[in-house]
Amino acid sequence: MGEKVKLIGSIQSLFSYRIEWALKLKGVEYEYIKEDVRNKSPLIFKYNPVHKKVPVLVHGGKPLPESLVILEYIDETWKDCPLLPEDPYERAMARFWAKYGDEKLWQAYMAEGEEKEKAMGPALESLAFLEKGIKGKKFFGGEKIGFLDLAVGWIPHWLNVLEEVGSMKLLDAEKFPSLHEWAENFIQISPIKECIPPREELVSYFHSALIYLRSLSANKP
């Protein structure tokens, strides 16, 4: 697999980080092309005309967007350090929970006042499911980091920021002790440890994103 690998990503995108972690875990050399999601370059429009977002993996000139799709591609192309388990049922579970993780935790961050209380319900429920899933295991992948760890790997660092910006507490160590412990372990592992964005950068980004998102909601008829 001598073809060139490029990753178009950004510091603001937690989805980009999943891909970096996967590539580093597998020892794949890649060129990182840094984008600012608030000021997108023509490259994003060229390589991801459908969604116009990062991350995009470009391998041998062929572009591939959508982070969970990219993770599977990486796993199928570079066989070292497998991310998905071998058993089809276990694979299905990893895919299910990865999808779930992406769908449920965001709404709470955006909401305000009464809506926030309501939105926190599904977010807390989703953490409860993840808590159940991690009980008795070091990582979702078992002894080593796997697909699901990478998929929900944004929780340890990013959720903390969202909690601050969104004025809410979700990942309570008392309510979710196993998940909390997983989060602590995950952040300590190489290459994750060396590959997380500066907190202040995230706080500033999510703060301005929140203002923007709330203004969009306010302007809806």
Place this chain on the structure above:
Amino acid sequence: MCIKKGISAAIAFARYDQNIMGEEVKLFRTWSSPFALRIVWALRIKGIEYQTVFEDISNKSPSLLQYNPVHRKVPVLLHNGRPIAESLVILEYIDETWKQAPLLPVDPHERAMARFWAKFGDDKVLGSIWSVFIKQGKEQEEAMVPAMENLKFLEEELKGKKFFGGETIGFVDLALGWLANLIGLLEEIVGLKVVDGEKLPLLSAWMQEFGDAPIIKDNWPARDGMILKFQALRDATFAAASK
């Protein structure tokens, strides 16, 4: 009771004999869910024997709630007593478990693009078509813009191909298959042409080709029932909006 048990045992044994994996496959579905239909098609394409459990969404069975506690929805596939939810996840499981008539291509990049388009269908196309369906007047006109944009991407993807999967029906065809049924129904209810044969010739042709394929055609839900159902949904949405 003994006779019933005896018959059940005989059926179970017959299924054991027929099923390549020799194990029980059950599909929880509703009569109309397009997501569940994907699984019906996949199982039929691969020639897998299975049992159907029809659910009433207004009165979900304890089994459904047990097997899909997270989303409490259909479809759920039960294989060897182990449940799997989320239709695209189920499709991948089926493809990995029963190797005949593969749904996903072999090449990793093509596989990835298949997953991409399937996800695009669910994340973007479905919602944008639905918006057109539940709106009226100017709002509906505005909703047509993103809907058409999304459909144009699919049109592009069909260039030089009979199906999204190439010569034969594949993963993406099953994922987008709801278009072949629902678009016609929604157009009839709303009185608006969404997939115009002139503007979207390849997509139009695909809808026809896919919709007429034997396994697909045999499993469409009852048309009258669908018209009633979606008309009612549309009316309910308007009623709620005008409050």
